[in-house]
Every structure is written in C-alpha cells, then in structure tokens.
Amino acid sequence: MNNDFILVLVVITALSFDFTNGFHDTGNAMATSIATGALPPRIAVALSGVLNLVGAFLSFTVAATIASGLVDSSIVTLTVVFAGLVGGILWNLATWYLGIPSSSSHALIGGVIGATLAASGGHAVFWHDLAQKVIIPALLSPIIAGGIAALGTYLVYRTTRSIGKKARSHGFRIGQIGSASMVSLAHGTNDAQKTMGVITLALIAHGTLSSGAKAPYWVIVTCALAISLGTYIGGWRVIRTLGKGLVEIESPQGMAAESSSAATILLASHFGYSLSTTHVATGSILGSGVGRQGAQVRWSVAGRMATAWVITLPASGAVGALAYYATNGIGGSAGVMIIFAVLVAAAVGFYLASRKTKVDHRNVNAEWTGSVAPSETGWAAVAAA
Amino acid sequence: MNSWIDLHALWKIVVIGILAGAGLPVLFAVGLRALSARPRLAAVGSDNRPVTDDQLYGGNPAGLTVAVVCFAVVLAAIGWGIYSIVSSS
Numbered sequence: 360m361n362n363d364f365i366l367v368l369v370v371i372t373a374l375s376f377d378f379t380n381g382f383h384d385t386g387n388a389m390a391t392s393i394a395t396g397a398l399p400p401r402i403a404v405a406l407s408g409v410l411n412l413v414g415a416f417l418s419f420t421v422a423a424t425i426a427s428g429l430v431d432s433s434i435v436t437l438t439v440v441f442a443g444l445v446g447g448i449l450w451n452l453a454t455w456y457l458g459i460p461s462s463s464s465h466a467l468i469g470g471v472i473g474a475t476l477a478a479s480g481g482h483a484v485f486w487h488d489l490a491q492k493v494i495i496p497a498l499l500s501p502i503i504a505g506g507i508a509a510l511g512t513y514l515v516y517r518t519t520r521s522i523g524k525k526a527r528s529h530g531f532r533i534g535q536i537g538s539a540s541m542v543s544l545a546h547g548t549n550d551a552q553k554t555m556g557v558i559t560l561a562l563i564a565h566g567t568l569s570s571g572a573k574a575p576y577w578v579i580v581t582c583a584l585a586i587s588l589g590t591y592i593g594g595w596r597v598i599r600t601l602g603k604g605l606v607e608i609e610s611p612q613g614m615a616a617e618s619s620s621a622a623t624i625l626l627a628s629h630f631g632y633s634l635s636t637t638h639v640a641t642g643s644i645l646g647s648g649v650g651r652q653g654a655q656v657r658w659s660v661a662g663r664m665a666t667a668w669v670i671t672l673p674a675s676g677a678v679g680a681l682a683y684y685a686t687n688g689i690g691g692s693a694g695v696m697i698i699f700a701v702l703v704a705a706a707v708g709f710y711l712a713s714r715k716t717k718v719d720h721r722n723v724n725a726e727w728t729g730s731v732a733p734s735e736t737g738w739a740a741v742a743a744a
Numbered sequence: 745m746n747s748w749i750d751l752h753a754l755w756k757i758v759v760i761g762i763l764a765g766a767g768l769p770v771l772f773a774v775g776l777r778a779l780s781a782r783p784r785l786a787a788v789g790s791d792n793r794p795v796t797d798d799q800l801y802g803g804n805p806a807g808l809t810v811a812v813v814c815f816a817v818v819l820a821a822i823g824w825g826i827y828s829i830v831s832s833s
Contacts, residue, residue, distance in 0.1 A: 622765030
C-alpha cells in the first residue's frame with residue numbers, strides 16, 4: 360500500500376519532468392521560425408505542441424534504451440527513480456531561468472545515474488553503455504548537425520543568389536513552417552520517449568511490470584500529453600537565446616538549420632540513440648551561422664552553452680544523489696512526500712523569480728542586448744511596435 | 745565495429761543526414777528559384793538570369809513544372825521518412 364502511494368508520487372514527478380522537458384525544448388523546434396517571423400510566436404508553440412503529441416506515438420526505440428540500457432533495473436528502487444527525477448527537474452528549471460538551452464535528456468539521465476550511484480554504488484551503472492549511448496552521441500551530434508546545417512545553408516544561399524531578397528525570405532518562411540514541424544515531430548519521437556522509459560523503470564521497480572517490459576499504453580498517452588502541454592506553454596527564455604542570442608538568423612538559414620535538426624534527430628531515434636535534441640538544434644543553428652557569409656555568430660553565447668552542457672550530467676547527478684540521500688535519510692513515504700514538497704516549493708520559487716525579468720511571446724524577439732531578459736530599451740521597442 | 749562508437753549507424757546517420765538535412769532544403773531552394781524565373785525570358789532559356797522584380801512569379805511554365813517537381817520530391821521524402829520511422833517501431 361505504502362509502495363503504491365510512492366509510485367503515484369513518482370509518476371506525478373515523472374510527468375512534471377516531461378512537462379519541463381516540453382517547455383525547455385520548445386525553442387529547439389520553433390526558435391528560428393519565431394525569430395524569422397515564419398510563424399507568430401503563439402501559433403508556433405501551439406503547432407509544436409500538437410506535433411510533439413503526434414510524434415510521441417510514432418516510435419518507441421528510445422524508451423527502451425532508457426528503461427533497460429543505462430542502469431541495472433533489477434536493483435533500482437522507486438526512491439532512486441524519484442530522486443533522479445528531482446535532479447532532472449531542478450536542473451531544467453535552473454537552466455530555463457538562465458535561458459540556457461541545456462539538454463533535458465542529460466538532466467534526466469544525470470539525475471537517475473546520480474541517484475543510482477548514491478543508492479547502490481558504481482556497479483549498478485552500465486558505464487560502457489552510458490558512454491556509448493549517451494556521452495559519445497552527445498559529443499558527435501552537434502558537430503554532425505552543425506556540419507549538415509552549414510553545408511545546407513551554404514548551398515541554399517548559392518542556389519538562390521538570383522532571387523530577390525524579399526521573395527527569397529518569403530519563400531523560405533513558408534518552407535520553415537514545414538521544417539519546424541518536422542523538428543517538433545522528431546522531438547516527440549525522441550524526448551517524450553525518455554519519460555516513458557523512466558516511468559517504465561519505476562513500474563519495474565514497483566513490481567507492476569517485469570524487467571525488460573515495454574511501456575504500457577497509459578504511460579505513452581500521459582507522457583505524450585505532458586510533453587505536448589509543456590511545449591505549448593513555451594519556454595520563451597530559451598526560445599529567445601536560441602533564436603536571437605546565438606546567431607543573427609534569416610529564413611533560409613532557419614530552414615536549413617531545422618532540416619538538419621529534424622533529419623539528425625529522426626535518424627538517431629531510428630537507431631535507438633537517445634541523443635539530446637537541444638544539442639542537435641544548437642549545433643544546427645550555429646552551423647547555419649557559419650554557412651552564411653557575413654552572418655554574425657556569437658561564440659561567447661555558444662561557449663556559455665557548451666559549458667552548461669558539460670556540467671549538466673554531473674550537476675543533475677549531484678542533485679539526484681542529494682535528493683536520494685535526503686529521501687532515504689527521512690525514509691519511507693514521509694521522505695518522498697517531504698522532498699516532493701521541497702521540489703514544488705523550488706519550482707514555485709523559480710517561477711516567481713522568472714516573473715521579475717519576464718520573457719514571453721511579446722518580447723521574445725526583442726533585440727539581443729547580451730542577456731536573456733530584454734533590456735528596458737528592448738521593452739520600449741516592443742511597446743512601440 | 746567499434747565497441748564505443750557504432751560506426752555502422754554513424755555513417756548511415758551522416759550520409760542520410762546530409763541527403764535529407766541539407767539536400768531537401770537545397771531542393772526546396774531550386775524549386776523557389778525555378779518559381780521565380782521570369783515569364784517572358786523563359787522562351788530564350790534564361791531562367792537563371794537575376795530577377796529584378798522582388799517576388800516569386802510562377803508564371804513561367806517550365807519553371808513552374810520544375811518547381812512543382814522539386815516541392816513534390818521534398819514532400820515525398822518527408823512522407824517516406826515518417827513512414828519508415830512508424831513502420832520500424
């Protein structure tokens with residue numbers, strides 16, 4: 360009975376993570392379309408939300424990787440899964456507040472591994488698989504996506520030299536609607552699966568499912584809904600950094616970047632790699648800046664992101680481990696309840712803090728002045744527009 | 745085969761990634777260029793001449809055909825991609 364109660368809290372926490380995953384990653388699909396004006400901000404996030412929902416039902420290869428591939432599921436307890444999720448959510452909220460497009464997948468994986476380490480030590484983690492399926496793809500994917508985007512951008516600009524600027528921009532804005540839709544769909548096939556994998560892990564730990572089982576249908580549906588809703592809420596802070604902060608972007612670049620992201624994510628999903636859609640999207644956007652002559656690329660912003668990527672796994676792992684010690688230290692359902700309350704309080708705190716320097720659909724495209732929150736002049740420009 | 749990197753999957757991701765991720769937008773660009781070809785100059789085969797008027801025409805039959813083919817191929821490739829992902833899981 361006790362265990363059932365914990366399971367319910369774990370599932371709620373997992374769905375909350377999925378929700379943060381959604382709004383943290385809206386920018387991966389829609390940032391460039393919003394920045395170039397291909398789609399109005401609120402239409403963009405709605406479209407992305409719906410396509411994430413659809414995408415979540417298309418492929419289940421990645422869910423299997425998370426559920427059975429990274430940690431020894433036979434010794435994982437509900438408390439471990441719970442603590443791991445807490446690590447992932449807190450890291451996601453912190454990076455969202457700072458407007459850093461860090462990887463939600465790494466936050467989740469880091470959290471679960473940190474909690475597993477705290478609970479049963481290094482032997483419960485499949486280190487080789489972790490390197491092979493998570494770390495190496497994380498290093499390679501932004502480079503591959505960036506290369507494809509740079510090549511695409513270069514060729515697209517060469518091909519369309521003869522078209523007038525206005526006509527070209529118009530044509531590619533239409534194309535961007537298609538390519539951004541594909542990224543959203545791809546995001547659903549990849550990221551929604553990760554939470555399905557974690558809930559499956561929890562169900563295995565609880566004993567409802569046997570080891571190696573696939574995600575039940577209700578898990579698929581609720582995860583799809585949670586990520587879709589999160590996407591619709593729109594992580595405007597991250598959208599702004601990706602769309603305005605990294606590269607000064609035009610619609611042909613946007614389409615090239617999105618096509619590269621969509622292709623890379625879908626192919627990786629197909630082969631069961633749970634790569635980070637964030638890394639791919641960022642790599643593509645950078646690549647599109649490199650591919651167009653004279654485009655401004657803000658390498659300092661890119662550098663800040665790369666730093667965040669490197670510390671995502673260990674940082675969320677540390678939070679996950681701490682959450683495990685705290686939960687286990689208090690013990691039983693009381694421990695889970697107290698840490699759950701702490702998590703809710705922290706989420707509210709981040710939300711309130713974010714309201715002080717609010718970024719939403721109205722000022723998301725304001726001129727980049729070196730920070731996530733548009734400066735006063737940025738606001739003035741929005742008000743004047 | 746390498747135990748750290750699945751080279752077999754990697755080269756497929758790179759090659760198909762380039763074809764789909766860079767190839768399709770380029771094909772789309774070719775379609776746009778064909779679409780923007782000027783109607784009257786088409787008869788003498790100078791579709792590639794810079795257009796001074798800043799808009800997409802679609803008035804040139806040859807250009808229009810090329811454009812339609814390009815856009816159809818792009819759509820078909822996307823459809824095939826989605827199909828292969830759905831059917832493989």
